[in-house]
Amino acid sequence: MAGDYPDPSVAKIGNTYWASATSSNWFPAYPMMKSEDLVHWETAGFVFEKKPDWADFYFWAPEVAPEKGKVYIYYTAHKKDGNLCVGVASANKPEGPYRDHGPLICQPDGSIDGFPMRDETGKLYLIWKEDGNSVGKPTPIWAQPLNEERTALTGSKQELFRNDSPWEANLVEGVSIIRHGDYFYALYAAAGCCGHACTYGTGVARAKSLLGPWEKYKQNPILTADPMWKCPGHGTPIEKDGRHYFLYHAYSQQGGVFVGRQVLLREFRFTDNGWIDFESTAKPMASMPGNITYDFNDDNLPKAWNWSVFRQPVTHLRKGQLQINAQPDKFGDYIGHRTTSPNYTAQTTILTEKQEALAGLAIIGDDDNAIGISLQGTQLYVWKLEKGKEQSLGKAQIEAASRVKLLIKVQNGSSLSFSYSTDGTTFKPIGERSIDGSYLPPWDRALRVGLTAKGPNSRVALFDDFTLNSGH
Structure with a gap:
């Protein structure tokens, strides 16, 4: 998906795939794009045509999460007179209109990259990153129970993992989780996301229970720069026709920061030893009109x-x-x-x-x-x-x-x-x-x-x- 579409998320709703992406300080916020084949996309609407009352800028990292006839969008935004928070909005259909339910978590150092996931018993959790790197601290990934109305967290939070490997540098973020066989698999991004000097890559961790213990793959990172694309990361896994794909962003080696982080689709498989292995190249994007x-x-x-x-x-x-x-x-x-x-x-x-x-x-x-x-x-x-x-x-x-x-x-x-x-x-x-x-x-x-x-x-x-x- 050529152009500026960072932090993409994708879900299948009915027979159609729906994706969204970070809009940051461009508006309207969070384009809702649909596709029949994960390759050809069109924009059908937006989550926010006007800002939620509580937020002022930095509309980042939407996560498309359909369940029980509704579509939920977990998103990050900057709170007025505060810091970054994870909020949630919902609609009866993916193109909207969306109703905002406000922020779910606002930690002093910032909370970003919300992802909903049910544990092995069916209990709903919100997974997110504490934005410690913004103040020179580690970046724990937290999980906390979320009520079924998606209006409030309940219970207490528990850390899943944090940036503790050299390649991860000052952060881990953008976690998305898929359950397969005996394991939950967390695909996550680490290191520097953005700009000319970006160092982003993608790692994977696994656990038999959502709350852990989590084990990181010894061969991380599993996605790194190649001759065409650099700084790959922050995406969502999706299944199509029995095959698994990862929709994520990267900068093209040619266009770089001027064109922005573009959406790529790459197939992966679950290996015999219980990990994830990516295909060597991303699928070619649909041709764009010149x-x-x-x-x-x-x-x-x-x-x-x-x-x-x-x-x-x-x-x-x-x-x-x-x-x-x-x-x-x-x-x-x-x-x-x-x-x-x-x-x-x-x-x-x-x-x-x-x-x-x-x-x-x-x-x-x-x-x-x-x-x-x-x-x-x-x-x-x-x-x-x-x-x-x-x-x-x-x-x-x-x-x-x-x-x-x-x-x-x-x-x-x-x-x-x-x-x-x-x-x-x-x-x-x-x-x-x-x-x-x-x-x-x-x-x-x-x-x-x-x-x-x-x-x-x-x-x-x-x-x-x-x-x-x-x-x-």
């Missing part, structure tokens, strides 16, 4: 678009045009689209006749980091925002035209160049030929290419289309 075009003729914004968890834009679709209401601060309001390759072009058509705001096209890391090109009237600007501070990279007075096309070309994920066209065919460069965008990605997520609107709140930016052309 060209994606939006003409904005729908009534609603397509599900592929995201925005900041901190600032939801006001958008309208009318007569094949997208209108974004402007905001005066930073680079304005915006919507963003995932990229699937480190080499791509993005293009949009600005309608200037009713143009009131600075309308633009940008590569976006977050609210404080972006590089883009914007048009107001006949004035064109190339700009850079780094840590909230804006810098001009070029400007030009262009000839008047009712429609102006803006184009960004990206190479190797971080080399950016800009051009424009007033006749729809001939593009003229503006600004530096190679602008360095290597600083843009936040530590835990990938870039978006987006449409921007900056100016007084009463003004709007109008877009006629958007095209993303990805080279793979």
